[in-house]
Amino acid sequence: xxxxxxxxxxxxxxxxxxxxxxxxxxxxxxxxxxxxxxxxxxxxxxxxxxxxxxxxxxxxxxxxxxxxxxxxxxxxxxxxxxxxxxxxxxxxxxxxxxxxxxxxxxxxxxxxxxxxxxxxxxxxxxxxxxxxxxxxxxxxxxxxxxxxxxxxxxxxxxxxxxxxxxxxxxxxxxxxxxxxxxxxxxxxxxxxxxxxxxxxxxxxxxxxxxxxxxxxxxxxxxxxxxxxxxxxxxxxxxxxxxxxxxxxxxxxxxxxxxxxxxxxxxxxxxxxxxxxxxxxxxxxxxxxxxxxxxxxxxxxxxxxxxxxxxxxxxxxxxxxxxxxxxxxxxxxxxxxxxxxxxxxxxxxxxxxxxxxxxxxxxxxxxxxxxxxxxxxxxxxxxxxxxxxxxxxxxxxxxxxxxxxxxxxxxxxxxxxxxxxxxxxxxxxxxxxxxxxxxxxxxxxxxxxxxxxx
Numbered sequence: 001x002x003x004x005x006x007x008x009x010x011x012x013x014x015x016x017x018x019x020x021x022x023x024x025x026x027x028x029x030x031x032x033x034x035x036x037x038x039x040x041x042x043x044x045x046x047x048x049x050x051x052x053x054x055x056x057x058x059x060x061x062x063x064x065x066x067x068x069x070x071x072x073x074x075x076x077x078x079x080x081x082x083x084x085x086x087x088x089x090x091x092x093x094x095x096x097x098x099x100x101x102x103x104x105x106x107x108x109x110x111x112x113x114x115x116x117x118x119x120x121x122x123x124x125x126x127x128x129x130x131x132x133x134x135x136x137x138x139x140x141x142x143x144x145x146x147x148x149x150x151x152x153x154x155x156x157x158x159x160x161x162x163x164x165x166x167x168x169x170x171x172x173x174x175x176x177x178x179x180x181x182x183x184x185x186x187x188x189x190x191x192x193x194x195x196x197x198x199x200x201x202x203x204x205x206x207x208x209x210x211x212x213x214x215x216x217x218x219x220x221x222x223x224x225x226x227x228x229x230x231x232x233x234x235x236x237x238x239x240x241x242x243x244x245x246x247x248x249x250x251x252x253x254x255x256x257x258x259x260x261x262x263x264x265x266x267x268x269x270x271x272x273x274x275x276x277x278x279x280x281x282x283x284x285x286x287x288x289x290x291x292x293x294x295x296x297x298x299x300x301x302x303x304x305x306x307x308x309x310x311x312x313x314x315x316x317x318x319x320x321x322x323x324x325x326x327x328x329x330x331x332x333x334x335x336x337x338x339x340x341x342x343x344x345x346x347x348x349x350x351x352x353x354x355x356x357x358x359x360x361x362x363x364x365x366x367x368x369x370x371x372x373x374x375x376x377x378x379x380x381x382x383x384x385x386x387x388x389x390x391x392x393x394x395x396x397x398x399x400x401x402x403x404x405x406x407x408x409x410x411x412x413x414x415x416x417x418x419x420x421x422x423x424x425x426x427x428x429x430x431x432x433x434x435x436x437x438x439x440x441x442x443x444x445x446x447x448x449x450x451x452x453x
Contacts, residue, residue, distance in 0.1 A: 021128055025120065026139070029131060030073065032117035037072045038065040040089035050075045050082050076121070087122045098122060106130065277328045315442060318449035324439060325367040327419035333410050333438070334360065334446065335403060335424035336375040342425060342443040357389050359450035364391030372410060376403035404429045411436040 025033065038061040041049075046057050053075055056068040064072070076083050091098040097114070100106050101124045106115045112133065119127040314320070325332060340352035347355070357373060364371045370393075377396035388394040397406045404426060411433040414420050420438035423446045424430060430440035 021131060025131065026116075028113050029116045029120065032113050033076065033120055034065050034069045034072055035061075036090060036117055036121060037076055037086055038062075038068075040086045040093070041072070043089050044085060048082075048085055050079050083121060083123070090118060090121055094118065101127075101130075273328070280326055280328070316445055316448065318445065318452060321421070321441065321445050321449045322367070324419065324421045324441070325363075325369040330367075330369040330419040330421065331414060332360075332363075332369050332371045333407055333420065333422045333433075334371070334373045335407055335422070335426060335429060335443070336373045337403065338424045338426055338429075339443040339446055343447040353386070356450075357392055357394065360392045361389035363450065374403050374406050374410070377401075404432070408432040408436065411438040414438070 024030075041053075041056070041061065041064055046054050049057060052071050053068060056064050056071070059067065076086065087098075097107065097110060097118050100110075101115070101119055101122055106119075116131045116133070119130040324330060334356070336353065336356060337349075340347075340349075340356050344352060344355065353375065360371050360373055363369075371391060372393040372395060374395050374397070377398060386394060395406060395410075397403045404424075407422060407424065407429055411420055411422060414436075416437055420433070420436075422429065422433040422438045422440045423443055424433075424440065425443045433440055
């Protein structure tokens with residue numbers, strides 16, 4: 001195909017504003033125009049195509065019309081040079097139709113849609129009228145087609161109506177015959193029903209006589225059964241009294257000894273537990289005193305009086321925590337994030353929790369004390385999937401409740417007298433649990449103790 005020279009202008013540049021459609025292309029003409037462009041598309045090089053159509057250069061005409069129809073129609077309308085190139089391809093493919101349109105005398109035998117599509121591409125003088133005439137022709141053909149389809153549908157409906165009427169007539173006759181047969185059968189059934197009713201009445205009379213005889217026999221049997229049940233209840237009552245007397249004698253014999261044994265055992269356990277707790281509380285050594293020990297002297301390795309003053313433990317000595325957890329039934333409550341953010345605040349919250357709980361699990365195994373670790377649930381975006389380690393109870397505060405309040409609730413829930421140790425540097429937490437009878441200790445004390453685990 002010859003390329004247009006730089007000085008050439010599109011054929012419709014002079015009269016582009018003279019003729020223009022005042023309405024959209026008829027749908028049939030638009031589809032035919034897109035088909036013409038899709039067929040002529042392959043004869044152009046990629047450089048001759050508008051930029052928005054170059055991606056469809058390798059498509060087949062069918063796929064081109066399906067996926068690039070709107071883009072080709074827009075380029076044909078807005079790009080005169082592209083329309084001129086498509087027109088040249090159309091003149092080569094259909095020279096007679098193109099020549100007739102240029103001469104102003106379209107073939108009378110040609111399809112109006114083909115004529116309108118070619119006129120839209122070539123833009124000869126009077127092309128708007130050709131397009132509008134084709135649109136009117138398409139509308140008239142569509143109207144005739146719709147009218148023909150409506151006539152065929154009307155004829156079909158009339159035939160179906162006639163068949164339905166014939167079927168209804170035959171069904172009516174059949175139902176009348178069935179109704180007559182049903183009436184005759186109903187009369188026969190009425191006669192049989194009257195006969196059956198008379199037989200039922202005779203059977204009911206016989207049933208009433210049999211029922212009366214059965215009632216008399218049941219009454220007699222009931223009287224005999226009542227007498228037997230009365231005698232049985234009397235014998236069971238006497239047997240129960242005898243068994244109760246025997247059991248009362250046995251119970252009195254057992255309780256006389258078991259009550260004294262229980263009181264003695266309870267008193268002994270109380271004394272032993274109190275003595276053992278007092279020994280651990282005071283850190284008393286076993287009683288191994290001998291007369292020779294009363295002589296005033298200094299043994300090798302023993303502390304001098306100057307060293308005795310150093311036995312008191314400071315609030316940050318890990319041995320203090322060991323002494324507290326050695327108390328009977330001790331309960332350690334840990335303010336989780338207060339401890340982790342004191343010891344290793346640079347770590348993510350998840351790793352903080354895992355590191356603290358791992359240390360508490362080892363400490364619980366070493367001391368045997370009950371341990372509860374409390375975390376603030378308000379800092380969590382979702383529930384935590386965490387398997388609590390052995391020996392450690394893990395709790396998160398509910399929505400609207402802080403970890404500090406949960407710790408105070410745990411301290412108040414313990415019975416008076418039980419050793420409860422609360423690890424937190426928060427002064428409000430320490431004061432609150434102290435009022436509940438618990439012993440507050442600093443977070444650094446627990447961190448030092450866990451560093452030895």
